[in-house]
Amino acid sequence: MRRKVYVEGVPFTEVVLSDGNEPVRLYDTSGPGSDPEVGLPPLRAPWRSGRTQLASARAGVVTPEMAFVAIREGVEPELVRAEIAAGRAVLPANRNHPESEPMVIGSRFLVKVNANIGTSAVTSSVAEEVDKMTWATRWGADTVMDLSTGPRIHETREAIIRNAPVPIGTVPIYQALEKVNGDPLQLTWELFRDTVLEQAEQGVDYMTVHAGVLLPYVPLTAERVTGIVSRGGSIMAAWCLARHEENFLYTNFDELCRIFAEYDITFSLGDGLRPGSIADANDEAQFAELRTLGELTHRAWEHDVQVMVEGPGHVPMHKIKENVDLQVELCGGAPFYTLGPLTTDVAPAYDHITSAIGAAMIGMFGTAMLCYVTPKEHLGLPNRDDVKAGMIAYKIAAHAADLAKGHPGAQEWDDALSKARFEFRWEDQFELALDPETARAYHDETLPAAPAKTAHFCSMCGPKFCSMRISHEIRQRGMQEKSAEFVESGGRVYLPLTS
């Protein structure tokens, strides 16, 4: 059985187990639940402060938000404060989004997953997008990005934020472009700034800004197999090149920092020149932009503004580590936030898998947040099922990375599930699964009867061939004693045994 519990106000999913086994507590992103017409209660309203989380951390103050995430992560509050103060972690929390439950993004903490949603010109309604956001957090989304384009963009975002228990990210250039009817050349700094202010007032917690796409870098993409694949990146590249001017996001970066500081908005420095194919991975264009993102990271920190840095994209496995190492070096340890990366280009319709491989690896190397990829990537807009498929693949990648990094407590979940499996506690195994419904349904397909849920074997091998049943019998035959005898005798195991 699963139930929601609160520890000093911090939510967890508690999995209650049978046979006297200790319950297991899992990280819970689903929020308290809301009536979409009313929105969520303003949890953080009483905690408001005049400082950003970064300024507080630097001043040695553990904010209520930091205390909350310390409980959530199972670590000391001082670790949270110190990592935020050093810029190695961010706690995205716009003052105007008091409904969100605090969370932290940084390499010392659990690896996080972002889900992208959003209306487009032709599909989706406001209600559908709110439902997709709720659905994503139900499957473990730690943050959600609203990438809406098309009409009703303000209204959609308002509904999402008022109902979101997790931080909401946006890419303001999309809305700015709508305001000039889709012509990048009509974009101006003033128009962009006003769009940022509009979204800041609504409570957007972090914003992707493609301030690293500089005029001299654009020609570096000319020989690429897939050119520029970031929407924001291509918009800014077109602007720079057509006007022969430097990117206005770069030239006005300090003013942008002052706005972000006022609301405590976190930068997500966009990688507008990220590779869109295996052939283009780790090329000059990508790394030139990364150097500029490093420079901008340090400038934002001067304004007490929190920063994440976005990363690729499409990268073959042997080139993944270089991305993390370089990002850590150039960006002073600011959290890395990557899209996958996809480890091959040949499997459209399965890019949640091609990219889960890269995501797990880049997470192991220190990436703090993974942006999910759904099966519809490159092909169409994700529906509800695609959102779930993407989330599950990425929760797997994130948890595999937590295990590989030795995150305290991460393996308890695996151990509890494996112990349930070995002891034929089928119901416990299902309840501990990332997706209990599907695990149960698959078991039912071959052995639907209720007694099968307590059987000491399963449909795969049947009773005769069940290795786990035989293992239990071996134990009952006094294995434990034999084991002790064996150890006492000096253990011949490692001597070469020649015939």
Add this chain to the structure above:
Amino acid sequence: MRRKVYVEGVPFTEVVLSDGNEPVRLYDTSGPGSDPEVGLPPLRAPWRSGRTQLASARAGVVTPEMAFVAIREGVEPELVRAEIAAGRAVLPANRNHPESEPMVIGSRFLVKVNANIGTSAVTSSVAEEVDKMTWATRWGADTVMDLSTGPRIHETREAIIRNAPVPIGTVPIYQALEKVNGDPLQLTWELFRDTVLEQAEQGVDYMTVHAGVLLPYVPLTAERVTGIVSRGGSIMAAWCLARHEENFLYTNFDELCRIFAEYDITFSLGDGLRPGSIADANDEAQFAELRTLGELTHRAWEHDVQVMVEGPGHVPMHKIKENVDLQVELCGGAPFYTLGPLTTDVAPAYDHITSAIGAAMIGMFGTAMLCYVTPKEHLGLPNRDDVKAGMIAYKIAAHAADLAKGHPGAQEWDDALSKARFEFRWEDQFELALDPETARAYHDETLPAAPAKTAHFCSMCGPKFCSMRISHEIRQRGMQEKSAEFVESGGRVYLPLTS
């Protein structure tokens, strides 16, 4: 459009592209097609020799099989011969399975994927299993293991082998156990030997033998979270422990080698003590058995018998490389053949994904063949859809590993697909996809009209936001010239750009 072509008798899938782009040739495992009642033609019948592939290779002879796989892999025949001679590659080809198309398994060649099928006591018919085998090879299975238990095991295997264009593997101890009504204590060497001879006559190309599960190792599993999870391993452990005798597969290994040499059957040395959970990975029991498998590898080589060595199982990402390094060291470079590994235990119903992550990584580190895992792992028997889901996940893992290893020609496939994507050649993109039908179907979901297949944008961003369309416009505006100018000017990109 896809079509099958033959190059000097070696099959390839040729993807014919539009707009004058060169066709792309992909490795093809689907075979020439057969009427299940008749079986496949005996392709290799004229090539029969009195020697094993290993003995021929050692004698400096390039067999017709080696020449075949050299064309298939796009390498020199001498490389194939040398790798087989050194024991670093195997070419599993029982003299009595002339229907199979030769293939090679070794770290210098393309990473291979095995699919498990098989009847159980309660489910599946002979025809269904032949159909599953054909279905698996249609999705790229390089070998198929028939793990049938229950009745009609001989007849099922016969039908599978006669229709199999790929090598067939088995675990003979399963049939042996059926012959003694499921009581491991009644197993004898003689009974096992006769079972091996029966299967050898039918044409089984490689056999899993759990000869490394030694009596002194069994107690090492006593404190494990999941004990012994290999069926064959648990059967032999129970036999050893109950009779207080050494494993009869180990004590009769030389006689077994003589039988294998007669038919040119390849050993797949089973890892009966592989870990079945994250908690048990890389433990004493596992590595003690691996040492014995190293000893047995060298003994088989003395008999001119080819050897693969099986590996885990469940292993967190940071412990994967140690498995490969130790196997290479102990087993003299004999091909490693692993089951996944699963990188977390918490996602039953998605273990094709938890394990594709581990499979891709272990492939990159040098594992030669990956045994697929389906979504039904731990829960039930795979149906047709599960076989496909497992195959797709593992072809992704294998190809990602080929890219990471820099296998010659591997990236051409990715480049061709990405180029088609960038040039909005939608039909080419679908045809080049690992699963064309699904890619096309996903695209149709949002933009079903035929003109959308030639549109220079897609449903994700629409025309206004299409980064690739903007990229093309950037190029048209004289990017190439600007790029040249920029390079001539000395390239300021890597200088620090301070504000």
